[in-house]
Amino acid sequence: MSQTRSTARLMDGTALARTTVAEAAASAAEIKRRTGVTPCLATVLVGEDPASVTYVKMKQNRCAKAGIESRHVTLPASVSTAELVAAVTALSDDPAVHGILLQHPVGPHIDERAAFEAISPAKDVDGVTMHSFAAMGFGEPGFVSCTPGGIMRLLDAYDVELSGKHAVVVGRSAILGKPAGMLLLARNATVTYCHSRTVDLAAHVRQADVLVAAVGKPEFIYGADIKPGAVVIDAGYNAGNVGDVDFESAAERASLITPVPGGVGPMTIAVLLAQTVGAAARQLGLDGV
Structure with a gap:
């Protein structure tokens, strides 16, 4: 990747995933010790x-x-x-x-x-069943879809205030776009979903305080359409190790941005492992693990 005149701070998913997995490993060891x-x-x-x-x-x-x-x-x-x-x-x-x-x-x-x-x-630690989807929508206990769950952990780790902010989600898949929007809504963000039928997508993107790109098209969103100071979460992964956002141009306008690779991707597996350990603790009737 060539050098960029980036003014955005990178959201390091690799480091956060390492911490998340270490916490899960400690909990797994405690479960084994106790049971x-x-x-x-x-x-x-x-x-x-x-x-x-x-x-x-x-x-x-x-x-x-x-x-x-x-x-x-x-x-x-x-x-x-x-x-x-x-x-x-x-x-x-x-x-x-x-x-x-x-x-x-x-x-x-x-x-x-x-x-x-x-x-x-x-046991739905990947958050793919209708039960898990409903739990996310209603804010009830359950397992979140792993990639949206990783996105939320990244936002929290970088102290991104969501309440009252306008979040724009580009993509509406059942395990990424839709649940990501629901989790953001649960944190009092105002959420707009965009998709392949959206008219004037760029106009919606320009309004985003928080942008989640999950459309599956390489470098589909350009920096010129990023609101200055926005937080950009690129959940895409395409051939050539590029995301759904044109990184170099977006990084000149965003305040925070996830790299591809090394942003959202590592968090997906980390959340899967954390939720597996959590599932084991619940099934074994353990509290505080």
Whole structure:
């Protein structure tokens, strides 16, 4: 990456993730000390998509470093919805498993929503079920979607005041854009959702005190449209290690900005591990862990 005339302060997701995982590891060790049980995350992978295989291995490695047991279930790409649901249900019913992650995508012939809904809400540490989505919307206890959860932790770590601020979320996916907006709304931000049908997107972006870019298009948002002093959260990750925001031009106007890589990405896995340990503590009836 070339040098930028950046005036924005970088939001270091790598450092915060390291702290988050260390806290989760300490809690996992305390759970094992008190109960003899090691928190366990089960991952389910359908097929052999290279990116998915790499991502699952990364999660398993991070689990090992955090003192979390990982169990992996690999199913052929030809698996039926019923077979996948049965595999996920078996993990939901297994008391030795505390968290479940079904790796996306699962294949166009599979009813992915049915497979997600086979995850017990108590073990939905990736925050993908309708139960978790409703809990986020109503502000009830539950598991947040990991990337939005990581975004909120970053905002808190950098003391970003959200109450009364205008947050603009560009993207409306079920596990990123939509829950990110709900979590911001719960913190008393005024939230605008933008998406592929939004008319004059730039006009909305220019109003954002806090901008969350989650549209999945490389360098889609330009610095000229960033409100001076805005906080820019780039949740995109595209080929060439670039996000959804043109970093160099945005950094000249923003007060805080996440880099890609090293911003939101590391926080996603950190939240997954933290929520797995939290799930284990709840299932084992432990307080204060």
